[in-house]
Amino acid sequence: MQGKPAVEGLETLTKRSSSMTEQPRSESVAEVDKVLAPTQEIDIPDGGLQAWLSVLGGWLVSFCAFGFASSFGVFEAYYVNAGTSSSSNISWIGSLQFFFLFAMGLPAGKLFDEGYYRFELAFGSLFLVFCMMMLSLADPTKYYQLILSQGIGIGIGSGLLLVPALSIQSHHWRRKRSLVMGIVLSGASFGGILYPIMLNQLFNNGVGFAWGVRAAGFMTLGFLVVANCVLRTRLPSARERRKVAGGRDLPKPRIRDILTDTPYLWMSVDRQYTDFYLQLWIAILNASSIIGRTVPNAISDRIGTLNTLAPLAVITGALVFVMFAATTPGAVIVFAILYGAFSGGFIAMLPPTLASMSRSPDEIGIRIGFGYCFCSLAMLTGTPISGALLGPQDDWAKPIIFSGIVLLAGAACIGYARVLVARRKGSRRV
Structure with a gap:
C-alpha cells in the first residue's frame, strides 16, 4: 500500500506557515518532525505508476548518455581514416568524454540532493543535444x-543527466532498488x-558524417524530452527540509565525513579496462551486458550489494587474462x-x-x-595508457597484463570494504 508522500506533508506545512504563530508550539514542531523524518520511517511504495515512469525516464537517459559514448569506436575508425591524428591521440577524445560523463557526477549529485534536479535535467539535455549538433558541424x-564538441561538451552534458536519473530511483524504490x-x-x-550500428551505417552508406551525427542528435532529443517529462522526485530535498525547519539546526551531509568513511573509500578505489579496442565485437559485448545489468542486481536485493559486487569484480579481472587464449x-x-x-x-552494481x-x-x-568522480580519473587515463602499451607493433600482452592487474587490485579493495562494512553492521548481509 502506498502511504502519503512526504512531499504532501511539506506542502501542508507550508500552507500553515502564515498561521503557525497562532498554533500551539507542540503542533508546529510535530509537523516539522513529520516532514523531517528519515527515509526508513517514510513509506516508499516500491511500485506504482510514477515509480515505473521514473524507471522509464532513467532508462532513456542511460540509453542516450552511455549509448552515445559507447559508440566512440565508430567515430575513432572514421577519424583515423579521415587523417585526423594517430589512434592514440584520437583515443583521448573518447577518454575525455567518459571522464566528464563520470566526473560531472559530483556536482550533479550535490545539485540533486539540494533539489535542483529539474534544472540539471533540462540544462543537461539541451547542452548534450547542442554539442551533438556542433559535432555535426565540426571538421x-x-x-x-572534436575535443571541444565531443570530448568535453557531450561528456559534460551526459554527466549532468546520469546521476540524477539513478538517484531519483531511491525516492520510489527501497526493497527492489538494486534491480x-x-x-x-x-x-x-x-x-x-x-548507436554504433546506426552511426556506422549512416557514415558509410551515403548519408555522411554530418547528417549521421544530426540523426543521432534528433533521436537523442526525442528520448530526453520524454525522460524530462516522466522523471519525478518524491521525497523533500535537503533544501526544502531546511526551509521547513526554519531556525532548527538540521544535520547536513558533510563531504569530510563521506571522504573519511573508510569502507566507502576502499569501495571507490577501482575502475575497469576500456572496451574501445573490442569495437568489432562491441554489439555482442553490449548485448550480453543486458543480462549482467539485471540478474546480479536482482540477486543483490536478497544477499546484499557488496556480497554481489565483490565476486563480480574478481571474475571481471580474471576474465581479462582470458584474452591471451582468444x-x-x-x-x-x-x-x-x-x-x-x-x-x-x-x-550496474556500483x-x-x-x-x-x-x-x-x-x-x-x-x-x-x-564514486563516479573517482572512476573518472581512471576513465581519463585508462584508454591512452592501454593504447601506449599496445604500441605500433600491436603488443597485446602489455595492456592485457596491466588491465588485469589493475582490476584484480580493485577487486581486493572492494573485498576489504565488504569486510569493514560487515564488521560495522555486525551482519554478513552487506
Whole structure:
C-alpha cells in the first residue's frame, strides 16, 4: 500500500506557515518532525505508476548518455581514416568524454540532493543535444573541434543527466532498488548496440558524417524530452527540509565525513579496462551486458550489494587474462559475451552499492556522484595508457597484463570494504 508522500506533508506545512504563530508550539514542531523524518520511517511504495515512469525516464537517459559514448569506436575508425591524428591521440577524445560523463557526477549529485534536479535535467539535455549538433558541424580533420564538441561538451552534458536519473530511483524504490537501478543501466546496453550500428551505417552508406551525427542528435532529443517529462522526485530535498525547519539546526551531509568513511573509500578505489579496442565485437559485448545489468542486481536485493559486487569484480579481472587464449574469431566472441555479462554486472552494481552506504537520503546523490568522480580519473587515463602499451607493433600482452592487474587490485579493495562494512553492521548481509 502506498502511504502519503512526504512531499504532501511539506506542502501542508507550508500552507500553515502564515498561521503557525497562532498554533500551539507542540503542533508546529510535530509537523516539522513529520516532514523531517528519515527515509526508513517514510513509506516508499516500491511500485506504482510514477515509480515505473521514473524507471522509464532513467532508462532513456542511460540509453542516450552511455549509448552515445559507447559508440566512440565508430567515430575513432572514421577519424583515423579521415587523417585526423594517430589512434592514440584520437583515443583521448573518447577518454575525455567518459571522464566528464563520470566526473560531472559530483556536482550533479550535490545539485540533486539540494533539489535542483529539474534544472540539471533540462540544462543537461539541451547542452548534450547542442554539442551533438556542433559535432555535426565540426571538421573531422580538425582535432581541437572534436575535443571541444565531443570530448568535453557531450561528456559534460551526459554527466549532468546520469546521476540524477539513478538517484531519483531511491525516492520510489527501497526493497527492489538494486534491480531497478540495473534495469535503468540496461538502457546503456541497448544504446551501446543501437548507436554504433546506426552511426556506422549512416557514415558509410551515403548519408555522411554530418547528417549521421544530426540523426543521432534528433533521436537523442526525442528520448530526453520524454525522460524530462516522466522523471519525478518524491521525497523533500535537503533544501526544502531546511526551509521547513526554519531556525532548527538540521544535520547536513558533510563531504569530510563521506571522504573519511573508510569502507566507502576502499569501495571507490577501482575502475575497469576500456572496451574501445573490442569495437568489432562491441554489439555482442553490449548485448550480453543486458543480462549482467539485471540478474546480479536482482540477486543483490536478497544477499546484499557488496556480497554481489565483490565476486563480480574478481571474475571481471580474471576474465581479462582470458584474452591471451582468444586467438580465433569464435574465441573472441565467447570472451566478449562473458566479459560483457560480468563487467556489465559490475558497472550496474556500483550505484546501488554506493547508495546503500548513505546514512540519510540527503547523501545518496553525492555518494553516487563521488564514486563516479573517482572512476573518472581512471576513465581519463585508462584508454591512452592501454593504447601506449599496445604500441605500433600491436603488443597485446602489455595492456592485457596491466588491465588485469589493475582490476584484480580493485577487486581486493572492494573485498576489504565488504569486510569493514560487515564488521560495522555486525551482519554478513552487506
